Amino acid sequence: MTDVIMLAAAGLSLGAMYALVALGFAVIYRASQVFNFAHGELLGVGAFSMTSLVGAGLPWPLALLVAMTITGCVAMAVERSVVRPMIGRPVFVTIILTLFVALLLRALMIIIWGVQPRAIASPLGESSLALGGAEIPYQTLTQIVVAMLAMGGFFALLKYSKLGVGMRATSTDQEVALALGIPVGRILGATWFLAGMLAGLAGVFAAMKHAMFGHEATLIIAFRAFPAVIVGGLTSPVGTVIAGFLLGMLEIFAPVYLGKHLGNFGRNIQDVFPYMIMILFLMVRPYGLLGTRDVERL
C-alpha cells in the first residue's frame, strides 16, 4: 500500500508534466493546424531561463512566472517568424519547418547557456509529507498543485474570458472569425504564448526531477508527452490532459509491476511504454479518448 501511494504521487507529478505539454501541443494544433515539434525545446527554454533567474536572486514564484513568460514569448516568436509566413502553404511544410526550428532553438540555448548540466534548487528542500506510512516530497505535491492550477486557469480563460472566446472561434473557423471582427492574427499569437507558458512550466518541473539536468532531460519529457496528445484526441484539450495524467501513472507503474514479467524487453520499458499504449489505443479508438470523428466534405 505504501508503495502504491508513493508511486501514485510520482505518477501524478509526471502526468502533470505530460498534461501541461500535451495541452499546449493540442491547443497549438487546434489554433494553427500545426504539429509543433519545437515544443520540446520550449521546455528547455523554460528550465534554463529559470536557472538564470534563480541565479540572479529572484524570489522563486516570481522567477517561475518570468521564466514562463520568456518561454511564451519564444513560442510567440516562433509563430510570428516561421508559422505565420507559411499560412496558405501546405501544412506539411510548416510541420517540417518546426523540426528545424527545434534544432535552431537547441543551438541557441547551447550558445546562451552552454552544454554543462545545471541545477534548479527546490525552494522546499527535501522535506516530505508522511501519508499512511508513505513519504511524499512536498516538492512533488507542489508540482501537482501548481500544474493543476495552471491548467485550471487556462481552461477558465478559454471558457470565460473574451480572449478565450476568440481562441475558440478562431480554432473553429479562421475565416468566419475574421469576418466577425476577431483579430485572428493576435489571437494566434496569444494562443502560442499561452501554450509556451504551459511548456515553460513543464520544463521547470521536468528539470527539477533531476539533481542536474542537461538538454536531454526536458526533451525526453516532451517526446513522451506526444502520445498523450494522440491518446487524448488531438482536437480535445480536456482529453489530452486526462490522457497525460493517465500515461504518467501508467509509466510509473509499468516498470514496477509489468517490466519484470517481460524479461529483457522489460528493462527500461518506461522509455517506450507511452508509445506502446498509444499504438494499442489507436487500434481501438483512432480519434482518441475525447476527440471527435472527422467529418469532411469534398
Add this chain to the structure above:
Amino acid sequence: MPRPLVTRYEDDLKLFPDVWHKVGIALGVAIVLLYPFVASASWLTVGNQALIAIVGAVGLMILTGFAGQISLGHAAFLAIGAFTTALLGEHYQLPFWLCLPIAGSIATIIGMTAGLFALRLRGLYLAIVTLGLLYLVAHTLESYQSLSGVGGQKFTAMYTTFGQSPDDMRDVYEKMAYGPIVLDWDQKLFFIFLAIAVLAAWAAKNILRSNAGRAMMAVRDHDLAAATLGVNPVRAKLIAFGTSSFFAGVAGGMLALHQRTITVEYFGLGVSIEYVAMIVLGGIGSVWGAVAGALAFVTLGKLMQTLGPKLPYIASLPTGLQTAVLFSLLVIGVLIVEPLGLFGIWLRIKRYFLAWPFRY
C-alpha cells in the same frame, strides 16, 4: 531546343522526353564513373555516403513526396536493414548481394505490419506513430544483446560468395586488380553502391508513372476525393509505406557495409530528420529532388564541417550541432523562399532559358 508538344500519352510517360535529357544523363554518367578515380579518400567516402543517402531519400520520397505521409520513423527502417545485414553476415555468412534484398524485405514486412493500423489514421497522426515505431525498434534492439551486439556495437562482415570463411572475406577490404583496373575497398564499394542507387532511382521513377504511383499522388492531393474515384487510400498508402521501408532497409544495409561497425544510438530521430531535410531541400514530389537533395545534403555537410568552426557563435557548438544549425537555416530559408527546393530552382532556370529572349 524547346520540348516538342506532347500529343500522345506515350510521350508524356517517357523517361527521357527529349535529347537534352539524354545529353545530361550521358554527362552525368561520365562524371560519376570518373569520380572514384579523381576524388581524394575523404571525398570518396563522401561519395559513398551520398549514394547511401540517395537510396534512403528516394525511399522517403515515395512515402512523403508521392503519397504525402510524413514519417519520422525512417531511421527505424534503416536500423532494421543495418542490423539484419550484420546478423545475416555473422550467422550465415551470406553474400552482401543477398543480404541487402533480405534486409529490405524484412524492413518491408515490419513496415507493412506497423502500417496496417498506423495508416488507418489520416493526416498527421502518422508522424507521431512512426516516431513511436522509431523508439520501439531502438528499444527492442537495445534490449537484446544477441541483436545489437555486446556493448551496443555490431561488426558487419561483407561476404561476396556463399560459404566463404571469415579469413577469405578479408580480401574484399584489400586492393584488388580487375583486369587493367585496380580498385581499393572504397572504390569497389562506390561502384556497387552506384549500381544500387541508380536502380533505386529508376525504380522510383517507374513507380511514379505506374498505376500505384498515380494512386499515391491522388491520395496525397486529396484522399477523400481519391476514394470517391475508386482509389483505395489505405491500399495506396500501404504500398507506399512498404516500398519506402524496402528502400530504407537496403540503405541501412549499405550503411552497415560501409561503416562496418554500427550502433543502435546512431539510428535516432536525428537521422530521420536528416532524411526529411534531404527531400525537402531537393524538392518534395520528384525523384530528381530526392537525388539532388541527398547529394546536396551530404556534400554541403562535408563543406559545413570545415566552415562551421570559422563562424562566430556557431563555433561554440558541438560539432554535430554546427552542421545541423547551418542546415536548419538553409532548409528554413529554402522552404520559405522556394517551397519546391532545388527542384523548384531548377524549374525556374529551365523556364527562363526555354522562354528566352522573352520573360515568360
